[in-house]
Amino acid sequence: MVIGITGENGFIGSHLMICAKRRYGHKVLCLGRPFSLGPDTLEGLDRVIHCAAVHRDNNPESIYDKNMEINQSLIHMLNSHNLVPDIVMLSSIQEGDGSPYGSSKKDGSALLSEFCKVKQTAFLKFNLNNTFGPLSQPYKYSFVATFCFNILNDIECNVSDREITLSYIDDVVDSVLIGCDDNFPKYRTSVRYVFDKLMFFKNSHLSNHTIPQFGSRFDFLLYNTLVSFVNYPSIPTKFMDRP
Secondary structure (H helix, E strand, O other), X not given: OEEEEEOOOOHHHHHHHHHHHXXXXXXXXXXXXXXOOOHHHHOOOOEEEEOOOOOOOOOOOXXXXXXXXXXXXXXXXXXXXXXXXXXXXXXXXXXXXXXXXHHHHHHHHHHHHHHHHHHOOOEEEEXXXXXXXXXXXXXXXXXXXXXXXXXXXXXXXXXXOOEEEEEEHHHHHHHHHHOOOOXXXXXXXXXXXXXXXXXXXXXXHHOOOOOOOOOOHHHHHHHHHHHHOOOOOOOOHHHHXXX
């Protein structure tokens, strides 16, 4: 299968690219942004996994327009080259929450769904919750990544008791590539539990170079994510200042 991935340099996109190639043996086309690949490169495109999106911006109100421009650019590229692939849209549980990002995901999904309906191809959407795991950039996508980086560098974390649902990157990627809508584990927890567990792993085990006993798969995944941030490069101050 020939799969095109948008946003392939991002957290989820990079995992999808690696897994699609190595685990499933697919040919992967990195569509980049803007979508400017020629027809010869795109020949035989079976499926597009659409990850590209703007999550944050100095002007939050511009997020909607930028994301809709990305969606429209993808459709323009497909139409320009007479391509009719199936489309997998990575959306968010923030759809419909009234935020510029959530609204752009909702309207972008409708736009791509209509394209597939007209072209008589399949459309599948994943409303993803908070996804964590290795390779996520701190201060950008996942608060778990930010916690891991801060804890290992003795930087204060902003901790609350807010309950949250998390998913692990490998589970999400497998579900997307198999095409099983939201068929992956979801972990109901709290921000404070995540912080406390990561602090425990650092103080009781990383400092002593020992491996802990894990009470659950979720705890193991948190530990695995924390370890991936050992020797992580420093983050420029301009990113650390983001909310």
